[in-house]
Amino acid sequence: MNMKAKLFWASAGLLGLFAASVTAIAEQKSELKPAAVLSRARLITQPQYVNTLRGIFGPNVKYPVVLAPMHRVGGLVDVGASAAVVTGGALERFDSAGRTVAKEVLDPSHRDYIMPCRPASEKLPDDACARKFLAPVGRLLFRRALSEKELKAYTEIAHAAIIEVGDFYTGLGGTLSGMLVAPEFLYVTPTTEVVRGENRLTARSRAIRLSMLLWNAYPDSELLTAAENGSLNTDKGLAKQVDRMLASPRLADGVRNFFDDMLVFESFDTLTKDGKIYPAFTTQVTTDAREQTLRTIVAHLVELNGDYRDLFTTRKTFLTNDLAAIYGVAINDPDRWAPYEFPTDSARGGLLTQVSFLALYSHPGRSSPTRRGRAIREIFLCQKVPDPPPNVDFSALERPDPTLKTARDRLNRHSQNPVCAGCHKITDPIGLALENFDGAGAYRTDESGAVIDASGALNDASFKNVKGLEEALHNNPRTPTCLAERMTSYALNRPIEAADQDLLNYVNTKFAANGYRVKELLRVIATDKTFYAVPADNDKPTINKADAETVTLGRKS
Amino acid sequence: MINVTARTSPRGATEDRGGISRFVKALRIGVCAAAVLAFVGGRAHAETIGLVMTSWHVEGVFTKDGKSECPDGLNPTLEENFKAQFKTKEEQDAIIKKYGSTQWHYRGPNGESDNNSPETVFDPLPHPEPHATASDGFNLDGTQDGRATDKTCKHDKFVNASGEAVDNQFYRVTGCVKSFRPQGTFDGFITNEIPALMVNRWLIEIKGVDDRMNDDHVDVMIAHGLDELVADGNNGFVAGRSQRVDEGSASFIQHTTGRIVNGVFMTDSMPEFRMTGSGLVEVGERRFKDARFKLKLTPNGATGVLAGYGDIPRLWRFYAKTIGLHAIASTVSPPSLYHSIVRNADGYKDPATGQCTAISQVYAVGFVNANIVRQSSSTDVAAAISKGAGAVR
Known part of the structure; x- marks a missing residue:
């Protein structure tokens, strides 16, 4: 040059x-x-x-x-x-x-x-x-x-x-x-047009919205052509494009990016662990842990077309050598990503027991039942857990009494403060079930010489160990509806509000009827008129009003 | 536990749009194969301990300044010996001019290289040897006092931490040589080369461990490995990574037996043990006769010693190729080392000459835990499920 x-x-x-x-x-x-x-x-x-x-x-x-x-x-x-x-x-x-x-x-x-x-x-x-x-x-x-x-x-x-x-x-x-x-x-910027008195998204905006949902990208040439020649405005033309896009390898990109977003995986960019405490948790582990979970999700949901809820129990995943060292298992080809299935008697199963979740929702030098419990509620159950009050006393956790050997012991002491107890009740019984995994995600049976009690509860479901938590989350009716809610919000590109309940009921019914297959969930949303609906008074850009009105528009039965 | 996973294709994740489906197929086959292999697998309840070597030093006493174990000082360099051998500037220049070298090596009576033919050169300056008496190791000759036997030559014994008499004549050769000492050039290069050069990847697999503290019989495999060591966040190496056995180097896959006593693993004596190694970025083969490992097992690995006799010609071949080749940089004089080895040789006496042909050596070695993977044990399965996985990075 x-x-x-x-x-x-x-x-x-x-x-x-x-x-x-x-x-x-x-x-x-x-x-x-x-x-x-x-x-x-x-x-x-x-x-x-x-x-x-x-x-x-x-x-x-x-x-x-x-x-x-x-x-x-x-x-x-x-x-x-x-x-x-x-x-x-x-x-x-x-x-x-x-x-x-x-x-x-x-x-x-x-x-x-x-x-x-x-x-x-x-x-x-x-x-x-x-x-x-x-x-x-x-x-x-x-x-x-x-x-x-x-x-x-x-x-x-x-x-x-x-x-x-x-x-x-x-x-x-x-x-x-x-x-x-x-x-x-x-x-x-979505654009609309009035056709036979009906205000609707232009075909180009329909194409963009569809492509962003399924591929998390702008439309390809074929989709733009369908928009340009008007076929995308017909049910048949739309269905043809949805079929094509769901069958495309680019669907994996869309699903991967959605879950990367939903799982708050951008936090990996700033995740650090104390090298003295977790020497095996290298930078490469950070990268691979994120990738492992995304590969697991894409394989299960896109390639296997599996039940979303099974993501919380599946023993099938993919490992690298760096990750295998944390998991304490051998892989045959240490140079590459390799499919791996944990044995039936392993404590590992599902996303909650993957290093990504366990390490991300821990402190740099110790596990955190509270962070883990909160993440489960907020990410997988769409429940909001309040932030701790600004004047909370963390001394029982950060400068613990040495006789309090386990996280359960320390949290019990901490929660004797009634100000703290309220929130910890909704996080800790879940997170304590993951205490057999340290802050880097490695398996352990004891902490400071004391045997770990990994029993817990998720609402009314009590369990003795992490297997019980996995099952409880798998069987919790809020687990799939939370995903459907997130996916709908992602599709509409706005937060879900109370007025969206009819829409959510419809999506959830279809999701359940299709065996909680995410590809089918995407198809339901992508072929539904509501997805492309335009508020009747969209020239008055009041977001909440506009959002509320989207559910009043018709949809396919 | 038997792990069966895929040998995978080298394609990158982002490029491998069709790869996931192959992943899934591979996974299905892999699961079935794992179940079958688990059924026909090894001993019930017995544990396998895998180790990968992370450090290598000459065993012996090395204080910071060396004054206590080396009261006669540390070794003179090649340059010092050259200038003591050829005292005037004219003599030195004449040698250099004659042999076209500025490295002072060609100082045999007929211009022989002091490294390739060390027996032809005798350094004028004395080679200091340590006076220390402590060393870890094994009693290789079976005597308590190092007396000469039919098979060994007279030498002084060392005493280990348990009060046992042990043999480590190679420490006498190298204990006062700067380059072999901690932080010395040769020692430092080896420390860096163990993770950097695959020739130093050595694996030990201890099979059939019923009790990690005491087990009177374990099966042992020692082999060359194929996978990298990864630095951890604590100035060590990540434990628990998978390490493939180098199946292509079958002659380096060696089997023996051993035992664990109070958490210390010891192999039985191996008539001949072979391994590759490096120094100063040169590689070679090390061979040990009557070789034994003794390793204290720790939660993350093991530390201890490897001991055995080194046959002098072969031993010198390794050191001539490594430290001798870089004698100036590593401040050693090859003939001094060589003659010290011959002088201190204590094993494998030649009955005809009475000269011992091998020297006892002890190296301090460190390991971290590893999951050792044999490709041959699951070759068919690996081939069957080899499609689809993308490259790690």
């Missing part, structure tokens, strides 16, 4: 912002006027960003993207994306990501198969070739065909940049990086 090209990449952000403005200007001049715009614009999340670009440019391009974190709303970061704003710092990360990806895409190792044409000269502009690249890519990034004005503007930018740097691919890459920071790419 010549010096000009290097300088170009360094300053590509400026070009990017300029290129980004093209869309806005062109849109202002467009004759296409949406009948209405829904109130809620959502910012693209990091998984959506990567999934979308991987769908466009393929899996061999690297996407080392680190976007700004977003707030969790209603138990999901994805829902928080609707309230996210692009601060200066966040824009900087988008800009950096866009430049990195553009450079990768047009790198000699990738461009030969990504580019639909080769320029006449690599040092000179070739507007025809640039258009052949920018038109389909722009359509997929912006979820609509670029107008002729837009395409012309982007081609002119590329032309000027190529002359400036003397390199076709560098100039084109700068233009692509600009498209990657365009608001049209970063934000999804």
